[in-house]
Amino acid sequence: MFGPGRLLAGPDGTVSEPDGNGHFGPYGGRFVPEALIPALDELADAYQSARQDRAFAARLDGLLASYAGRxxxxxxxxxxxxxxxxxxxxxxxxxxxxxxSHKINNVLGQALLAVRMGKPRVIAETGAGQHGVATATACALFGLECVVYMGEEDTRRQALNVARMRLLGAEVIPVATGSATLKDAINEAMRDWVTNVETTHYCIGSVLGPHPFPLMVRDFQxxxxxxxxxxxxxxxxxxxxxxxxxxxxxxxxxxxxxxxxxxxxxxxxxxxxxxxxxxxxxxxxxxxxxxxxxxxxxxxxxxxxxxxxxxxxxxxxxxxxxxxxxxxxxxxxxxxxxxxxxxxxxxxxxxxxxxxxxxxxxxxxxxxxxxxxxxxxxxxxxxxxxxxxxxxxxxxxxxxxxxRWFGLLSDTDVVQAALESVTSPEPAGEGW
Amino acid sequence: MSSPAGQAEGQQAPGGPAGPGATAGTAGTFARARAEGRAVLIGYLPAGFPSRQGCVDAYSAMVEAGVDIVEVGLPYSDPLMDGPTIQAAVDSSLSAGIRTKDVLATVRAVSAYGAPALVMSYWNPIERYGVEAFAADLATAGGAGAITPDLTIEEAGAWLTAARFHELDTVFLVAPSSPPARIDLVCRSCRGFVYAASTMGVTGARSAVGDRAQALVARTREHTDLPVAVGLGVSSGEQAAEVAAFADGVIVGSAFVRRLLDAPDERAGIRSVEDLAAELAAGVRSSRGAAGGGAPGGGAAGGHTGNEVVR
Missing domain, CATH: 3.40.50.1100 (Rossmann fold)
Structure with missing residues (x-):
């Protein structure tokens, strides 16, 4: 049923390549609604052609150096x-x-691909908020619409990153279903994607998901x-x-x-x-x-x-x-x-x-x-x-x-913080 | 003996001895409806919702009121093709401790009402149960087959082999975004019928089912003689009639779940489900003027397809 896993030595040390359907040994592949298959094929094709395109590589390398600080x-x-x-x-x-964080490496690559595919809207999931912030950043840079799904529980744990994403112009949608954490944010992003796939690129933040994401994100990292x-x-x-x-x-x-x-x-x-x-x-x-x-x-x-x-x-x-x-x-x-x-x-x-x-x-x-x-x-x-x-x-x-873990906040600090959150004014005007 | 994914044609199905509980699948139901000049009505609820007994009673009420085929949902923790209505129902089933074996028990109970029962399941629970064991136990329970919305044809080899052996229907989806080559591949792996998703998106009621559904049904018929049923978004008798004019089957899920969620108690919910089923059943019977004509679907007379077994 499964192709053999390949652990090969290539000339540049490249090894562990998936088969044509994205299998690493028995793992990987695609388990998605049929509606998404054309978008995954389109992405795989766009990525393959970008991979062989020197101009794409030069653009990405330039951004990594001059923008991301590599x-x-x-x-x-x-x-x-x-x-x-x-x-x-x-x-x-x-x-x-x-x-x-390292998240910017992947996001710059995928944002360039979104532009290449002519998709004006980018969605992402985020747990701690690092990938969401990176995606919001790249979307600001390329003028793309950005929607980030984040578990409601995580929006509380990482409130500052929610604010960062909003400052960067992204819409952050808290996800209250299931366990209200990262896995549910991915579910919700997938639901968005299957609905809006013609205009939207799903910028997955890790080496996860259906082929070609695990391969593509790995290559960008x-x-x-x-x-x-x-x-x-x-x-x-x-x-x-x-x-x-x-x-x-x-x-x-x-x-x-x-x-x-x-x-x-x-x-x-x-x-x-x-x-x-x-x-x-x-x-x-x-x-x-x-x-x-x-x-x-x-x-x-x-x-x-x-x-x-x-x-x-x-x-x-x-x-x-x-x-x-x-x-x-x-x-x-x-x-x-x-x-x-x-x-x-x-x-x-x-x-x-x-x-x-x-x-x-x-x-x-x-x-x-x-x-x-x-x-x-x-x-x-x-x-x-x-x-x-x-x-x-x-x-x-x-x-x-x-x-909190190390007990560095005294009771007065905690009280002060609570007071500030209660008395801080509602956002005024149009905001950002 | 295993045929590669995508190669298995329906008509090759009964190649070996059938499993002990082999059924005729849904073919006979489509053939009879076709003879009556109408579309088939397929109704979905997740197993265990609104309660263990309540769901069996609701299926019974649906069949009583004219639902031809029931779709028994296997509750799953990460239903990424479902909208908020079905998510809420599935969460409630899982919280009540519904397990895969309970779903199979539900299939057994529902099969007694005379309507074929299909399991609708995301792939992981089936893989975890054991693909061959699931097919065998589903057949033994009297199940007609399974709809697998996230199992791509490339990954379906083991399931197709097991399901063919046990003479179970294997229903896969086509979508408005599917190109012809993809529709062809999916149809080749379907037995029973092809599930055409009316719109891009997740389950849930919609005000309009859309022209894309009709176009998709037409495109699908270029590749298969199997019946084509349309799901996603249908919630009223009027919409059912509209879809029944161009499709061989109409699939309704969220609208039934919504009736149960909105009811003050379980009994009232089941009455409401029965009312909706009657309205939809009237809908699929109301609008066949032109549709019966050249539409293939309903394979009783066709030399093709896995639905040759009409008992």
Whole structure:
């Protein structure tokens, strides 16, 4: 039934290519209403032609350099290394990219494609708000109409990002159905897309969904790994022993892993959200605790009950709070090329504080999961080890969550904040 | 023995011994309606809604009032082709603890009323149950087949093999956006009938079903002799009549669910469902002047299709 998974070495180190229907081994494919098939075919064709078009590549590279701030630095973090038994740790600084995370890499590529396909309207889902902010940014830049679906629960957790998106001219639609989080935002975006597909491009934010999204988003995120590979060779004169990244949907991880896939000596480690711990059942560790199934247009590992109903998930990090994972990660897990571990809320928050205190960098809580996994790996591998960590985003959006977690808000602060929210005036006039 | 996805023609179906509960599918129903010069009325409700017994009573009332085929929805946590009305009903079923085995039990109960019962399910619950096991148990329960709105033909190989073995209908959708090659591919994998989505979008009542539905039915008939039923948006007898003038079947879902959601209690809801079913049944019987004529559909006389078994 399934084509064989392909883990091939190409001339530029490109490996792990899907078949023509988007299968990575048994994973991926397309499970969508028939109404969407022509749009997916159109997108796949537009992407294939763009991929071979030098002008498209030049335009995207130009934007990545002059607008998004690429290449992002590779920062050696010596004081953090001291906490990893002296293993040499390097941070890939996606937190320094425009809008504060790696999400901009994908969004600029997809926005260019939307323009190429003549679609004036772009929709997106968002969890923590990082992808929504990036999409709103690109739409502002290209003059596209932008609608972002966000779980109602997440609009409360990430109110500042809602305001950011609205400032950028996007319409943010809170989604109250189901669990009112990321998975429901994706459902609602899909419903919008099937209704408005002729005018609308769905800018998926991770390596998720029906073919060609997992392939296309991965290719747009590969720039992270391509830069990292070059930078680490310049800095250390050799390839790293390991590359570590957090995995929700898995786009920052696949982006940094992919250019290293052919380097068999480089260990690839994905860190999933362990929430309250795997045993608690309150987590979002799909690859560690899930099983194969179909959700959001793809076959992949899922957190599901015995009847195939999607299970509720938990993570302190909204960006990892998702019951599925990109199909290529499912494939890499099964064939053993990448390993996946679980980092619970507490370990992630400890790593968040550790990086802040040792290096003066506030990572996104998502990225803090990778920091925690890398520090543990450093202790395991010892002082000769060279480890690259993808710092996929910055933590400004998480200050409120972190302050509450660490008890940094005194009772008076909380009272003050509540008073301000009550007394702040209603938005006046036409607003933005 | 497995034929590649998209290659399996309906007429190849009874190649091997049929499963124990094999049914005639929906073909006979379409053939009879055609003989009467009218369209078939298909009514949907999610299993377990408004309650375990309430849904069985509602199906019974629907059949009593003239629904020809019932569509038993398998409640799923992420119904991305459904609008808010059906989402609300499905949420209520899931909260009440309805499981896949309960859906099959519902099919068994409904089959006793004499109308063929089709399961409408997103793909993951079937895959999770086990494709072959689901087909076998559905056939044993007396089910006529399944409608699978998010199973693309490229991914349908295992389901087609299992469903053919158990002589179950396999109903896939075509949409207004579908190009001819795609319609052809979908029709080749359908048995029983083809489900034509009237508009681009999700389930839910609409004020107008639109010309695109009629055009889609015509385009679909260029590729198949199977009956073509139209769903999405139909909520009144008038709309049913309008659709029945050009299609072989009219599918109504959200409007039935809406009646149950809006009723003060379950009994009143079921009465209201019965009223709507009667109105729709009158609708599909009212407007056949021109339509019967050259329209293929209803394969009793055709040499084609998987609906050759008319019992």
């Amino acid at each position: 290449p992002t630095p590779l920062t050696e973090v010596q004081r953090l290394s001291a906490h990893a038994d002296g293993a040499r740790l390097l941070l890939k600084r996606e937190d320094l990219a425009h809008t504060g 590969r720039v992270i790994g391509v830069e990292t590979r070059r930078q680490v060779l310049e800095l250390a004169g050799r390839l790293p022993d390991a590359v570590v990244a957090c995995v929700g949907g898995g786009s920052n991880a696949i982006g940094i892993f992919h250019p290293f896939l052919a380097d068999r000596e480089v260990r690839l480690l994905g860190c999933e959200a362990g929430g309250d711990g795997l045993a608690s059942g309150r987590h979002a560790a799909t690859l560690a605790g899930g099983s194969a199934g179909v959700l959001h247009g793809m076959r992949t590992y899922l957190l599901q009950d015995p009847d195939g109903q999607t299970l509720p998930t938990h993570s302190i990090s909204a960006g990892l709070d998702y019951p599925g994972v990109g199909p290529e990660h499912s494939f890499l897990r099964d064939c053993g090329r990448a390993q996946y571990v679980t980092v619970d809320d507490r370990a992630a928050m400890d790593a968040f504080r550790l990086l802040a205190r040792t290096e003066g960098i506030l990572p996104a809580i998502e990225s803090a999961h990778a920091i925690a996994g890398a520090v543990d790996l450093g202790r395991e591998l010892g002082p000769d080890a060279l480890i690259v960590i993808n710092c996929s985003g910055r933590g400004d959006k998480d200050v409120d969550t972190a302050a």
